[in-house]
Amino acid sequence: MLKINIFITIALLLINYNVKAQESFITIRGKVIDSETKQALPFASIYIKEESIGTTSSSDGSFIFHIPYAIRSKTVVISTIGYETMEKVSSEFAANEEIHLKPSTLELSEVIVTTDKPPTARQIVKLAHQAIGSNYPSEPYMLEGFVRDLEKEDEKYVELLEYAAKFLYQGYKYTPKVELQEVRKSFETEKHAWNTGNEQQNSIGDLIEDDFIKYEFSFIKGSRRWKYDIESILPFNNGAVYKIIGVNPPFEKVNLYIDVNTYAFVKIELNRSKINGKYYKRRFTNGQHEANYTMVFEYQKIKGQMYLKYQKEVDTWDIFKGLESGKLLFVKQFTKELFVNKIITDNVSDYPFNKNLKTTETIESQAKSYNPEFWANYNVPSQTKLESQILKELEKASIKID
Numbered sequence: 001m002l003k004i005n006i007f008i009t010i011a012l013l014l015i016n017y018n019v020k021a022q023e024s025f026i027t028i029r030g031k032v033i034d035s036e037t038k039q040a041l042p043f044a045s046i047y048i049k050e051e052s053i054g055t056t057s058s059s060d061g062s063f064i065f066h067i068p069y070a071i072r073s074k075t076v077v078i079s080t081i082g083y084e085t086m087e088k089v090s091s092e093f094a095a096n097e098e099i100h101l102k103p104s105t106l107e108l109s110e111v112i113v114t115t116d117k118p119p120t121a122r123q124i125v126k127l128a129h130q131a132i133g134s135n136y137p138s139e140p141y142m143l144e145g146f147v148r149d150l151e152k153e154d155e156k157y158v159e160l161l162e163y164a165a166k167f168l169y170q171g172y173k174y175t176p177k178v179e180l181q182e183v184r185k186s187f188e189t190e191k192h193a194w195n196t197g198n199e200q201q202n203s204i205g206d207l208i209e210d211d212f213i214k215y216e217f218s219f220i221k222g223s224r225r226w227k228y229d230i231e232s233i234l235p236f237n238n239g240a241v242y243k244i245i246g247v248n249p250p251f252e253k254v255n256l257y258i259d260v261n262t263y264a265f266v267k268i269e270l271n272r273s274k275i276n277g278k279y280y281k282r283r284f285t286n287g288q289h290e291a292n293y294t295m296v297f298e299y300q301k302i303k304g305q306m307y308l309k310y311q312k313e314v315d316t317w318d319i320f321k322g323l324e325s326g327k328l329l330f331v332k333q334f335t336k337e338l339f340v341n342k343i344i345t346d347n348v349s350d351y352p353f354n355k356n357l358k359t360t361e362t363i364e365s366q367a368k369s370y371n372p373e374f375w376a377n378y379n380v381p382s383q384t385k386l387e388s389q390i391l392k393e394l395e396k397a398s399i400k401i402d
Helices: 002-023 121-130 204-209 385-397
Strands: 025-034 045-048 054-056 062-068 075-079 086-089 097-101 141-153 156-169 177-188 227-236 239-248 252-259 265-273 288-302 305-320 328-344
Touching: 045 062, 054 062, 054 305, 054 328, 075 097, 121 227, 121 239, 121 252, 141 305, 156 385, 177 385, 204 305, 204 328, 227 252, 288 328
Parallel strands: 025 097
Antiparallel strands: 025 062, 045 054, 045 075, 075 086, 141 156, 141 328, 156 177, 227 239, 239 252, 252 265, 265 288, 288 305, 305 328
16 A cells, blocks of 8 residues: 555656646747748747747748746747848747748848948958957857757668757867767668668767868858859848858859858858769768768857857768779768757856767767656757658668667
8 A cells, every 4th residue: 555655646746747847838839931932931040039048940940949937028039041030929929820021132232331342252251251259259158959860871761860969168169078968769770781880970070070160161261262252131130141152163162141240150051062973072982972062050149159050961972882983882861950959158167067978989879768858848840741751761660779
């Protein structure tokens, strides 16, 4: 009888805990769309004004945003480059509301108030490069975010990994220390035999090694081998950004979105692709030739400094039987995304952090048991129909790792 009473007591405590956890947040759901075309707006920022928490719309424009109850009365900001920003108190959102953002472009005369000759595209890029030290944080800060790692062979998805992590920086020039918090999903199917001995160990490394700002890649320095043009001037967060197209023929193209006032890089989109079957020089002796590489960085301003908000890498490799072989075995594609949902800038040393990630071991091997309480109100991008289908196929065919 005593055992039964203890069991009932524990069960009631757990139920009460879960109810309190749910009550400590409010949740808004919706979809961000273009007010004119009615097309979905992917990767729009949804965040609390003057706070450092937020989320990002999915590729179909949908979002779910869990807001701590203590700041429920604050203003929610929804913004994306090229559209007028919307601000709304969280209590005013309807269930599954469609958020209509109005597209807009600006004339150069609207944003440049000077009698001097307007700067050229290359001059703007050089000014942005010179301003990096004042626009990006030199003091310690921490990012919390959700990572999705998806792998495909030809047209078949073979692996999915989703997890939460913290990234502790001593400044933008430093490589972050990483805490693996929780793993949400981990599925893997049978892969091509070539992968034996050639598998990537850890996806975190790829996310932090190609930091365009930290390593000052040539295209953000106004390098002479790049050709630049101002394509347009677009509204963003009640301000404006230059959209500058850079080309380094024949393989590389970059889109640079630069704040017209501070010259901060707000967004960077790089694409490198083989042309007419000709590869650029990135290959390995195991038969890998990189066929396409796309990297996106988008930043958010907090207290006058720019912090990473969203990062995406899509890396496609043609796998041959050998480096000089003409026999293509299969095409391998990695898609990695980091959705930052919290940025800590004050009293960083007092914020809980445990550097526990071993970069030489797989994420899966370091995962703890699934923790539903952690994920109940953790801000992740909402799942699209395509992602649901991918997950369904992987669940059906995979060797489950978690």
